[in-house]
Amino acid sequence: MLNLRETIDRQVSLALGDLLSAEEAPLALCSLSRPGFLDYTLSLPMKLARTRHQAPVVIADELQPAVAGMACAGLAEAVAPGYINIQLSDTFVADQLSSMLGTDPAMLLQKAGNSQKIEVEFVSANPTGPLHVGNGRGAALGSVLATLLETQGYDVDREYYVNDYGSKMKFFTESIAHYLFPMMGLEHAMPEEGYHGAYVSDLAQAIFDRKGSELRSLLEEQRLAAIEEDGKSLVLASIRQALEEMGVSFDTWFSERYLIENGWNDRVLQQFRDRGVVYEKDDAVWLRSTDFGDDKDRVLVRRDGEPTYTLTDAAYHFNKFHRGYVKSIDVFGADHIGHILPMQALMKSLGLPDGFLEVIIYQIVHFLRGGQRVVLSKQTGEIIELADLVREVGKDQARVFFLLSSADSELEFDLEVAKRNSLDNPAYYLKYTYARLCSVERQSRGIGAVVPSVASPVDVSRLTTAEDRELLKCLLKAQDEVDDAARTRQPHRILYLASELAKSVNAFYQKEKVIQEDADLAQARMLLVLASQRLLQAYAHVLGVTLPESM
């Protein structure tokens, strides 16, 4: 689809070229009108009033003829206090809508792009246990953002960073060993910071069943290594499955251990040394990150010679850069808020391009049942694993509910509302609306009516009611809004666009008969129905939800 704002702005700047100075020209930007004021609006006259020492209405009157002459404009009005309102021409509108019918909905919002490689890293929970319900928000945001960026023509990879190295992993392994060793007549103490969930003993049992005898013959160190390997792969399998059930998949599962075993830590440390940004103190190697905006210097290599997470994180992003990504967008929960400053300092100290790393932080999720907040824990007997949540409310409902507010805001997720099959459930509302649109199409074809197609000209001048025009605007602004959502990295806006479209569709449907005697009007309305149907499907594609053709 065309980004109409860009299209109109181009025509405006062409039409007003001689009437505006070089300083004034950039101010000529249109926006969608509010209901009752045609389709698009220029507030340019008010912006010019001061410097031109003229009343806005006078300027509006002066510019109006040129605007009215634009190819895409059917009508242009200069109105007080100083706007020029534009109604798109019928042929222009008809072209836009018809072109929507000839495009695969999955490609409808697709812009020709530069094919730059962008990586979206999200979820990336430690492989030391199953995903928690809270991880669902990151999964939804990250996966929708990735698809959203694809509409902009980027070559997007979805990546999960597997933190399979370091102390957390060690505690995880020893926790399993604590349960597993007794099965072999041995003992292993539960570490202080060990993992206690029931899943740990389940893992121990599973590993024992698989290779208990083999383990017995190994030395202690090899034994632990084998347990770690098996524990990790079992947990990752469960994580992968939970995500798949939520409709989330990854192109890459990137191992932290890989970085270390393949010299990336050494390589990035050398990079730091070459850039002269490290020093030694207290037998540790430090990064002078305060030179790059950090609030304190960071240890890269601990006194015991082990790399810190900071060093490995630097290596990880250095590696991303060398894999050819122009940008890495990392989606983290609010508990990682303190990591942004040091991470950005890392990027700077490595000499990576400004803006290479973007971090999206999402705030916490509160879960409710029937309006009452619930604490999800083993103690309360409530679900705690993401997989259980998805099974309880369903994939599409889970995705939609995790997108109900902006990542910057905290989110309330009502489990009862999410699984209810009623219209106050936004996921259900979208499905219902799509089914309704499909039903109208079926009925129309069923009675042998002429249904608009890409090639057939349709007289959209027949679309004159408030409901017609509002639905029309929802369709025309789609690409503008999607582009904005992608640019500002706000996947939730796609859900709001879809909901708004659905609302306009239902208001239109209720008020205006589509199938009727007046064949021209029927066809014009059918064009709206079909375009809406495709657009709703296009939004659903970005959101990763499935819409049924009938319910």
Add this chain to the structure above:
RNA sequence: GGGCCCAUAGCUCAGCUGGAUAGAGCAACGGAUUUCUAAUCCGUCGGUCGCAGGUUCAAAUCCUGCUGGGCUCGCCA
């Protein structure tokens, strides 16, 4: 104490190139159906956009300072 996020209708939240009358869902109340699926739609009620300054022709939106809430400040990851 420092950093980041939030504060908009009774509740949950949208509102992002600063523009005309601040929107939706839920809740409450009242209407519209021999239906192109009423599983819907419409209307009413409801807002000093946390407070105070500032910039601007114009501020929920930008800037500053407060207040309240959340997250976070390790040679863990």
